[in-house]
Amino acid sequence: MKYLVVGGALVGGILLGxxxxxxSYPKPRWWRWLAMLSLALLVFLSFWIPTGGTFGGAEMVxxxxxxxxxxxxxxxxxxxxxxxxxxxxxNEQKATIDISSxxxxxxxxxxxxxxxxxxxxxxENGGYAALRVIRMNPxxxxxxxxxxxxxxxxxxxxxxxxxxxxxxxxxxxAYAILFLRKGRLEDDIKxxxxxxxxxxxxxxxxxxxxxxxxxxxxSFWNWDPRQVSIxxxxxxxxxxxxxxxAISSSEQRAxxxxxxxxxxxxxxxxxxxxxxxxxxxxxxxAEGSPTVGPVIDPNEIWLNPTKQALFALGFFAFSxxxxxxxxxxxxxxxxxxxxxxxxxxxxxxxxxxxPEIEAIGG
Amino acid sequence: xxFFVENSIYVTLVIAGMILLxxxxxxxxxxxxxxxxxxxxxx
Numbered sequence: 042m043k044y045l046v047v048g049g050a051l052v053g054g055i056l057l058g059x060x061x062x063x064x065s066y067p068k069p070r071w072w073r074w075l076a077m078l079s080l081a082l083l084v085f086l087s088f089w090i091p092t093g094g095t096f097g098g099a100e101m102v103x104x105x106x107x108x109x110x111x112x113x114x115x116x117x118x119x120x121x122x123x124x125x126x127x128x129x130x131x132n133e134q135k136a137t138i139d140i141s142s143x144x145x146x147x148x149x150x151x152x153x154x155x156x157x158x159x160x161x162x163x164x165e166n167g168g169y170a171a172l173r174v175i176r177m178n179p180x181x182x183x184x185x186x187x188x189x190x191x192x193x194x195x196x197x198x199x200x201x202x203x204x205x206x207x208x209x210x211x212x213x214x215a216y217a218i219l220f221l222r223k224g225r226l227e228d229d230i231k232x233x234x235x236x237x238x239x240x241x242x243x244x245x246x247x248x249x250x251x252x253x254x255x256x257x258x259x260s261f262w263n264w265d266p267r268q269v270s271i272x273x274x275x276x277x278x279x280x281x282x283x284x285x286x287a288i289s290s291s292e293q294r295a296x297x298x299x300x301x302x303x304x305x306x307x308x309x310x311x312x313x314x315x316x317x318x319x320x321x322x323x324x325x326x327a328e329g330s331p332t333v334g335p336v337i338d339p340n341e342i343w344l345n346p347t348k349q350a351l352f353a354l355g356f357f358a359f360s361x362x363x364x365x366x367x368x369x370x371x372x373x374x375x376x377x378x379x380x381x382x383x384x385x386x387x388x389x390x391x392x393x394x395x396p397e398i399e400a401i402g403g
Numbered sequence: 404x405x406f407f408v409e410n411s412i413y414v415t416l417v418i419a420g421m422i423l424l425x426x427x428x429x430x431x432x433x434x435x436x437x438x439x440x441x442x443x444x445x446x
């Protein structure tokens with residue numbers, strides 16, 4: 042089911058990216074609205090859906106961050122007394138919660154049968170104390186991952202960005218081969234535009250990853266194998282930019298750039314998909330990790346249905362954003378090319394005239 | 404300050420929404436300019 046949801050969204054995003062009319066044809070209005078609405082929905086749902094954990098998860102957060110740590114727990118109120126409730130989490134574990142610090146109006150709403158997400162911390166007597174109500178009767182929740190807590194929300198942006206940095210190279214590779222076979226400059230424009238937007242997504246993946254790393258691992262950069270690999274991929278993208286800007290002839294630039302894109306396709310794939318999995322590191326999927334990666338692991342325990350849907354939306358929305366940006370880049374460069382071609386044509390059509398040299402100072 | 408601590412997720416939602424809005428406005432402006440240069444009517 043997970044592959045169907047996430048893979049379907051990914052394939053759907055890619056197919057829509059090439060339709061209608063490929064990379065160089067203007068996207069119709071409905072297409073752009075679909076891209077904008079899916080992005081807006083992704084941003085909204087990624088932050089609006091509350092996290093609802095369990096008592097076990099709250100205990101693990103306390104073990105990790107100390108007794109003052111608070112975490113959101115989804116409970117169903119079983120019993121309500123003066124200043125206290127008995128709640129049951131989704132694992133059917135029961136606990137007594139001190140709600141005396143909540144406002145009177147909120148306390149009166151916590152009647153038996155009510156479902157509520159409470160921000161809980163440990164009370165002095167060893168039980169739980171509710172600090173505040175996060176959401177009453179939530180219709181949809183995200184699971185609490187004790188190692189990530191609310192920082193897990195970053196992943197709906199970080200993972201699709203990293204994936205598109207790789208996808209961009211695959212597409213650029215295909216157009217580079219087309220250019221080398223047929224010699225059409227239009228294919229070089231498509232290959233280089235795709236790679237340039239891919240580089241932007243690579244930067245986005247690096248920035249979102251390092252901000253996340255600061256709050257999860259304590260430092261912006263940890264030289265984790267996946268950070269090393271994205272650094273190398275960024276350097277490969279950077280070298281490609283330098284290579285293109287160093288050649289003035291458009292034909293020669295296109296040929297050298299296409300050869301570079303073809304030759305580096307395998308190393309880029311190795312650094313994104315293989316290297317972080319054969320070395321020990323902090324990212325899930327590293328050697329010794331219990332999973333090959335939450336998104337691609339066949340065991341559905343790593344991604345519950347709500348997260349699957351959010352990841353699917355993330356891949357779909359980011360794919361459309363990526364293809365829209367590539368489309369704009371291709372079209373603007375085609376216009377530039379036509380302008381240059383027509384000005385060169387005009388120059389050739391004009392009769393040759395010797396340059397007039399004015400004498401300066403008599 | 405407590406407001407920002409307690410509602411940090413919603414504050415992030417607003418910031419992310421503003422960044423997204425800016426990006427979409429920027430992309431739509433480029434789209435409109437390109438259509439003008441291409442001499443095409445929006446469908």
